[in-house]
Amino acid sequence: MNFEYPEGATPLDLDEAQGLLLPHISTRAELDRWEQENISEAEDAVFRRRQKDVLTEKYARTLHKRMFGNVWRWAGDFRRSQKNIGIEWMQIPVALHQLFDEVNGWLEYGAYPPDEIAARFHHRLVAIHAFPNGNGRHARLMADIVLVHLLGQERFSWGQENLTNAGDCRRYYIEALRAADQHDYVLLLAFVRS
Numbered sequence: 086m087n088f089e090y091p092e093g094a095t096p097l098d099l100d101e102a103q104g105l106l107l108p109h110i111s112t113r114a115e116l117d118r119w120e121q122e123n124i125s126e127a128e129d130a131v132f133r134r135r136q137k138d139v140l141t142e143k144y145a146r147t148l149h150k151r152m153f154g155n156v157w158r159w160a161g162d163f164r165r166s167q168k169n170i171g172i173e174w175m176q177i178p179v180a181l182h183q184l185f186d187e188v189n190g191w192l193e194y195g196a197y198p199p200d201e202i203a204a205r206f207h208h209r210l211v212a213i214h215a216f217p218n219g220n221g222r223h224a225r226l227m228a229d230i231v232l233v234h235l236l237g238q239e240r241f242s243w244g245q246e247n248l249t250n251a252g253d254c255r256r257y258y259i260e261a262l263r264a265a266d267q268h269d270y271v272l273l274l275a276f277v278r279s
Contacts, residue, residue, distance in 0.1 A: 095168050101217040104158035117249055119156050124222060127151040131226070136234045139227075140185040142178060148230075149216050149223050157218070164217045171214025180213045192235060199236040203228040204273050208265040221248065228277075241277040 110116050130151065138144050150161025163177045172180055184206070191202050207228035214220045225248075229240040246254040261272035 095170060095214065095218055095220065097218055098166050101157075101159060101164075101166075104217075106156055106158055116156070120153060120219070120222075121247075121249075123155040124152045124226070126155075128226065131230055132233065132240075136230055139230055139234060140188055142181050142185075145181060145210075145215065145223075145227065148227065149219065152223060152226065153219050159217055160219075162217075163215050166217075168214055168217075171212065171220075177213060177215045181215060184209050184213065188231070199232065199238045200241075200274060200277065201270065202236065203232045203238075203241065204265075204270060204277050206231055207277075208262060208270070208273060211262060212266070242279060244276055244279050 105116075107119060110119060127148065131148070136144075146161045146163075153160035164171075164174050166174060188202065188206050191197055191205075196202070197205065207224045210224035210227055211221055216223065225241070225243055232238040232240055244254040244258060246252070248255050248258050257272075258276060261276045264270070264272045
């Protein structure tokens, strides 16, 4: 399996690529379709009923498995290799714990408006890059879950396009994340509701 990845996407290493559970998949379009079907099932489940203990490692891993478990053997498992983005893989559990504690503090003390809490959380979760693949999609769904279940807000629109596809919307999203890397959240806050 040798798929082309859009700008900003995390390529799989050989071991991760061998974790594909559906050997009949031979094109990027087929992979995207199967992953999206799995993600849609996960979205239906998490918005059908109230979610508990959202800001925990267990929840994050379970959600990733729910999103990608029909397609990838490693779904829900933290990555064990370095990528083109993300922290050192050995630091993932500690970084997630710190992030979840920090977000709980933001929620408790109303440190930011609801959209900014979710956008900052999303950005930091993407920056950690906990899983071999699917980190952006996972972080977007986690941010939406925080908005809906912890903040009582509507989900983000995320530019109203499929961000796994190359194009202007994805470029703007990547640009907004890179600005957030420099502690400038203006573009990201505009994008999430565009």
